[in-house]
Amino acid sequence: MLRVANCCHRLLSWDYELQDRDSALRLAQRLPDSGFSDESRVSVVLEFCSPEGHNVVLVPSTGRIQIRIHYLTPLDQRESAALRVEQQLTSALAQN
């Protein structure tokens, strides 16, 4: 489920809500194989970058996930960009 999150600029941040923390941890393991580059600076806040330049921030301790659309994305395309990243995350989770 996708929900607009707080951000300095409109519609750039979206919370991607999963049922449980284990799914988030599984996602963190699978994102690199789905074309996301790991750009984490610290182990308590994981940061991944999609091939299109959007970011996914993941908190291992709580399972919180936030999609951050690249700030150059025009305002009217931000929601659709977030939906595309959501699909990428869902696909990554569905992989066996």
Add this chain to the structure above:
Amino acid sequence: MKELNPKNLRRYLLEQELMFLAGQPVVYHCHHFNLFLDQTIDDALGAADGQRLRMQAAREFAAPLLRELCRQAEAQTPPERIQLAMQVLRTLGHGTLDLDAGAQGGMGRGSHLHYGHAWHEKYGARVRRRDPADAFAAGFGAAALEVAFDLPAGSINGKEERCVAMREPGCEFTFRESGPERDKPGALITDEISAEYVGPPEDGLYEDVIQPICQGLKEFTAGVAGDERGLVQAFGVFVTMHLAGYYNRISYDAVQELERRSAQSVGVMEDLLRESGHVCVFNTFGGILLSPEWEGLVGPVVDDPEKILAWCMAIARSLGMGRWTVSEFEPGKRLVMRTSSSYESVYYRKRHGVAPRPMEYLLQGAALATAQLVHRVEWTSRPQLTPEYYQQLFKGGIPWRFEQTKAIVCGDRVSEVVVTHV
């Protein structure tokens, strides 16, 4: 030319939480604060005088920073120095500026400059700005040329001729020699000088919470720098590491100028300078608290006034605003904040001496806004900190009043703001 590592250039004054880059006072602020403060200056002085003051302030405080960085990097030729200056602008989160200029001036082109880009993003769809937004970049570019060619301070003027905030396709600048009437720099303010204008560091309530969080935030932000376009996104907030002298000079010079021109308007301007503190706390402190970075570094946000208050103190310290402490807190009734240091008071005391009244506007506004955030925001619902929510919280009758009861600018050893419920 030697490569500089920004991590090694940033330091905090021990136990005072004032931040310095290569010895020059700096502080983190987000674009909401930056745009609001610049607008306040332009509203007070008029756009032309406001832009001139902002350009002069940027030039004055960028020059010593760039001079010191060029010395450390052993940048000796003008092209090396200009290259370094533009790299610094990007690293600080102010965007990209390309200069095609020499010792007599020239042209510049900006892209993703912090002020213009942020203004366009925040207001561009609704308002067409009539005046350029990037006087800071104009002053920074002028400083780069002065340092590159070993010119006297104030000898190059920068002016933004076209700006994305005016719905132009890009930002364009001209740089010209200033002529005989130069804006002369005031007394230099460095880390060593700042240490003369702080009180003995104090502990307050919740230090066991505040200090480790502050340390963690400092370590996290040490690795934060501008991306390839020169913008910094951290905690979901677009931030700049900014020259504290820029904020101080434009604020205090504008107040002084308004006292000369229209003394009856000074109170309104001071209210707006305090409101910049509301804008800062609401957007930056609030944005940090709601971010996943905060959740990972500290834990999930909670609806606990004491925790929110302690966390706000930790955020303020890590951003370089001073050693903010809580000396008293009675939820719903009274908050007393103190600090032995602030970037406002260091500047004011060094440049202007003892103030006739408490004039630490950011601290005053921030204290009141902290009381609002602590009591009136339902954090666990993860609200969006929109302009509409800001209006609701800060324009609908704030149920708090503040009084600055001690002020370093007035000669006290500490500054103290008492916020009480009305």
